[in-house]
Amino acid sequence: MRSLVLVALCSCLSGCLVGPDLERYAERYGEASASTGVTATFLGCASLVFRDGEEAVMTDGFFTRPGKLAVLLDRPVESDPETVSAALHRIGLSRLSAVVPVHSHFDHALDSPVVAAQTGGVVLGSATTKAIADGLDLNNAIVATLGQVYVYPPFEITLYESRHAPVSDGGPPFPGSLDAPLPMPAPISHYLEGGSFSVHVEHSSAGSVLVHGSAGFVTGALDDVRADAVYLGIGGLSSLEEGEPGTIERYWNEVVVATGAKIVRPIHHDDFTRPFGSERAFPTWIFDDPADSLDVIEKLAERDGVRLEMLPMLEPVSFAGP
Numbered sequence: 560m561r562s563l564v565l566v567a568l569c570s571c572l573s574g575c576l577v578g579p580d581l582e583r584y585a586e587r588y589g590e591a592s593a594s595t596g597v598t599a600t601f602l603g604c605a606s607l608v609f610r611d612g613e614e615a616v617m618t619d620g621f622f623t624r625p626g627k628l629a630v631l632l633d634r635p636v637e638s639d640p641e642t643v644s645a646a647l648h649r650i651g652l653s654r655l656s657a658v659v660p661v662h663s664h665f666d667h668a669l670d671s672p673v674v675a676a677q678t679g680g681v682v683l684g685s686a687t688t689k690a691i692a693d694g695l696d697l698n699n700a701i702v703a704t705l706g707q708v709y710v711y712p713p714f715e716i717t718l719y720e721s722r723h724a725p726v727s728d729g730g731p732p733f734p735g736s737l738d739a740p741l742p743m744p745a746p747i748s749h750y751l752e753g754g755s756f757s758v759h760v761e762h763s764s765a766g767s768v769l770v771h772g773s774a775g776f777v778t779g780a781l782d783d784v785r786a787d788a789v790y791l792g793i794g795g796l797s798s799l800e801e802g803e804p805g806t807i808e809r810y811w812n813e814v815v816v817a818t819g820a821k822i823v824r825p826i827h828h829d830d831f832t833r834p835f836g837s838e839r840a841f842p843t844w845i846f847d848d849p850a851d852s853l854d855v856i857e858k859l860a861e862r863d864g865v866r867l868e869m870l871p872m873l874e875p876v877s878f879a880g881p
């Protein structure tokens with residue numbers, strides 16, 4: 560908790576001192592091609608919706624977004640159905656087959672059960688994610704088996720074991736898992752990690768992608784997984800690189816090189832304490848500068864012939880590249 564409080568505090572303090580550094584990457588926005596076919600829409604953090612006509616699947620679906628003070632003070636929070644409803648309306652999403660939180664921290668799983676309830680879908684995730692759904696009396700979550708293919712035509716979803724970015728004394732913030740319904744509202748710190756996943760989404764004719772929401776990995780876990788594009792979580796990476804040089808390259812090799820992806824689209828670089836859809840800016844945290852992480856990632860992408868694309872917020876792009 561302490562490290563997250565510190566990060567939130569720094570965010571509060573530094574926000575007015577350091578402007579968002581978008582211009583350096585301006586030319587990379589717009590490289591993700593707009594599409595009217597099978598699409599991906601970035602919704603901030605690790606929230607993405609993949610659509611083919613009326614059919615859709617999503618990761619996370621984090622819309623309520625408690626503010627900096629709530630995070631700083633570890634206030635009790637719960638999903639706000641009206642905020643979720645407004646967000647779904649804004650992105651024109653009324654029906655969804657499945658929503659998959661990449662892990663169960665509040666900035667991923669807080670709204671997932673309510674998103675599923677409002678769209679007729681299911682939540683697919685960890686036992687901890689199920690405890691959040693059950694705490695809301697929604698009982699709409701399935702505990703996923705790693706490596707099993709879940710079919711939601713025309714999409715197929717498979718979860719692989721991963722690891723949270725080790726940003727809190729070498730491990731995840733709020734480690735552990737829940738096996739009983741989480742009483743709501745719950746303090747931010749009670750949304751335990753509950754295990755982290757790499758989420759593989761395959762479309763019947765448009766290729767496949769991997770959503771890797773948190774910047775940790777299990778060595779070799781993705782060696783037999785193939786993806787055309789990786790949605791790569793970069794939150795916390797620059798501080799990890801500073802603590803242990805070479806971290807970003809190892810992460811890149813285990814996630815991007817292992818899957819053979821030729822397109823990488825960074826995610827989880829926006830300020831998750833700001834309201835949904837308000838900006839595409841990088842957070843202005845002192846201890847983690849996503850622009851520094853991207854400098855390293857740009858070189859690795861060049862080395863390996865991978866196309867690096869920044870995602871526009873709330874605008875559909877092609878699902879898995881051109």
Ligand SMILES: [Zn+2]
Pocket residue numbers: 662664723773
């Ligand atoms: Zn997390």
